[in-house]
Amino acid sequence: MLDVDGTLVDSERDGHRVAFNLAFEEAGLPDCWDVELYGRLLAITGGARRLNAYFEEQGMARTEREELASRLHSRKTEIFTEMAARGEIDARPGVHDLLDELENAGVRLAVATTGSLKWVEPLLDRLFGLERFEAIVASDDAPERKPDPSAHQMTLERLRLKPSAAPAVEDSANGLRAAKSAGLACVVVVNDYTREQDFHHADLVIDGFGGPDAPAATLADPHRLDPPGRLDVDTLRCLAQSSGSYG
Numbered sequence: 001m002l003d004v005d006g007t008l009v010d011s012e013r014d015g016h017r018v019a020f021n022l023a024f025e026e027a028g029l030p031d032c033w034d035v036e037l038y039g040r041l042l043a044i045t046g047g048a049r050r051l052n053a054y055f056e057e058q059g060m061a062r063t064e065r066e067e068l069a070s071r072l073h074s075r076k077t078e079i080f081t082e083m084a085a086r087g088e089i090d091a092r093p094g095v096h097d098l099l100d101e102l103e104n105a106g107v108r109l110a111v112a113t114t115g116s117l118k119w120v121e122p123l124l125d126r127l128f129g130l131e132r133f134e135a136i137v138a139s140d141d142a143p144e145r146k147p148d149p150s151a152h153q154m155t156l157e158r159l160r161l162k163p164s165a166a167p168a169v170e171d172s173a174n175g176l177r178a179a180k181s182a183g184l185a186c187v188v189v190v191n192d193y194t195r196e197q198d199f200h201h202a203d204l205v206i207d208g209f210g211g212p213d214a215p216a217a218t219l220a221d222p223h224r225l226d227p228p229g230r231l232d233v234d235t236l237r238c239l240a241q242s243s244g245s246y247g
């Protein structure tokens, strides 16, 4: 079960952040989220919730900020969807190889994301082909955002699988918490925004998916960030079999 933002795609710093800033500019607002501030704001999942929390920090009254966050988020979603359609959002290195390997091995693929379906589906289609994914659960479907487990739980329901059969791949502490609360084993593939987060509950932590020549990441040394190992089908299968024993 795969996360999108920060995991399958490199979408936050040069994608969503840029789209939020363009939406601010178009609305005539002086706000601008630099790379560092955006890293802090990522602790709040979901674009509309992130905007709302930011305006709350600025002291804006509730009704005003909720209306503004909703309006800006709609526009940001349009802008991001256009960026994705222009090919400006890329897969993380190694993801194409991993998905090919999983597909060739007959592994069922599904997505559980906090992002919005409006951009998630065309982006996944453009980069990987939508038909690869048996289920896609986005914020439009799940009642709550990660770290709430509802997106993972809904994905399990759609796949008709028990939690122990479907390991998650995430990039962040919020994603890890969501996966673990749903009872899944979880591999964390860190990125520049998440490297320093607490992943001690993860079953495996790796720094990138690894190139085709990298040695396979091993569960014997599950929190080894350096050098990055390659996530492969055997490791994921192993996690599916052993996940019952993790918290």
Ligand code: XBP
Pocket: 003, 004, 005, 006, 012, 016, 044, 045, 046, 047, 048, 077, 112, 113, 114, 115, 116, 139, 146, 172, 174, 175
């Ligand atoms: C991703 C998110 C998303 C994106 C923006 O979390 O929190 O909000 O930052 O997408 P995760 P939207 O990777 O844990 O699913 O603006 O569409 O919400």
Ligand code: MG
Pocket: 003, 004, 005, 006, 007, 170, 171, 172, 175
């Ligand atoms: Mg993520």
